[in-house]
Amino acid sequence: MNALIVEDKAYIRKGLINLLETVETDVKIIGECGSVKEAVVVANACKPELVFLDINLTDGTGFDFLDQTEHLDFKTIFITAYEEYALKALKIGAVDYLLKPVDYDELQSALKKIKSLPVSTQKEQIQTAKKVWYQNDSTLVLSLSDSFQVIELQELLFCESDKGYTTFYLADGKKYVVSKPIKVYEEQLEKLNFTRPHQSFMVNLKFIDKYDKSGIIYLKDGKKIPVSSRKKEGFIATFLNYNSL
Structure with missing residues (x-):
């Protein structure tokens, strides 16, 4: 063979x-x-x-x-x-x-x-x-350099991708870096009320405090996430739909 x-x-x-x-x-x-x-x-x-x-x-x-x-x-x-x-x-x-x-x-x-x-x-x-x-699971296992870390997705604020690495930011202030791009996790996260407003970010909709029409997402902890012009229309529709439920 x-x-x-x-x-x-x-x-x-x-x-x-x-x-x-x-x-x-x-x-x-x-x-x-x-x-x-x-x-x-x-x-x-x-x-x-x-x-x-x-x-x-x-x-x-x-x-x-x-x-x-x-x-x-x-x-x-x-x-x-x-x-x-x-x-x-x-x-x-x-x-x-x-x-x-x-x-x-x-x-x-x-x-x-x-x-x-x-x-x-x-x-x-x-x-x-x-x-x-790809089923809706409440946890994600991250393969770190020295261990496997279990995170609760409902406590995940957002993910940021840079040069093939993705950083996971949690509500308790912890963050974890994995050597994989954000798209590896995109499909699973989208099923759990995460949205991708920018190529480099995925955001948990429940932690969004407000969206500034200039193209900036404000999270409840004060962090700012950019919204790309290409994804702006789709993000606004997802954001409004989530908050009308």
Whole structure:
């Protein structure tokens, strides 16, 4: 099977390749990618039969990659850190996954199982996992440099994105920085009354004190959030609708 590895950490990719060389298998690695954008291009060009797919990537999620390559037929084995939200989705969907660091026996077992699984069946399983991943959950698990931090989304004031990093500002004054862009979290947050008035910000509607028509949001703690001209009309409609409920 021609396989593609989509994982943003080079040492994980290298470790997986080394393990595959020791496993008795016909898997041949035809490419390595570290982002959704790159992986979509490579997958369309190489038509892999199997993809080892990280869930959280630098510019999006593994589900984003699958959405953009749904016209291709390949099997998928997810690679994930021990993240509660990710594992819940994968287990409910009954989708094959490998925990980082990848274990030899688990890799061998996943490969054996995946070979007998029809692509159509797995796509159905992945759709189930995707729904769980994006369901309205009251918490979010942030992968920080040294830990996994659980935050209550109802206590999240706003998020600010800058050069691929996102900072989460909480009502109690705490803030956490993750090395992922804001769009990774956009769909889940929008379902919980967050709005994106600017490319770099997502704001919790319940913490907005007022909107100045000059294009500035004032939060209840005094912070100011800009509204871009392109998103102004959509933001005002969302803001007024929320406050009329």
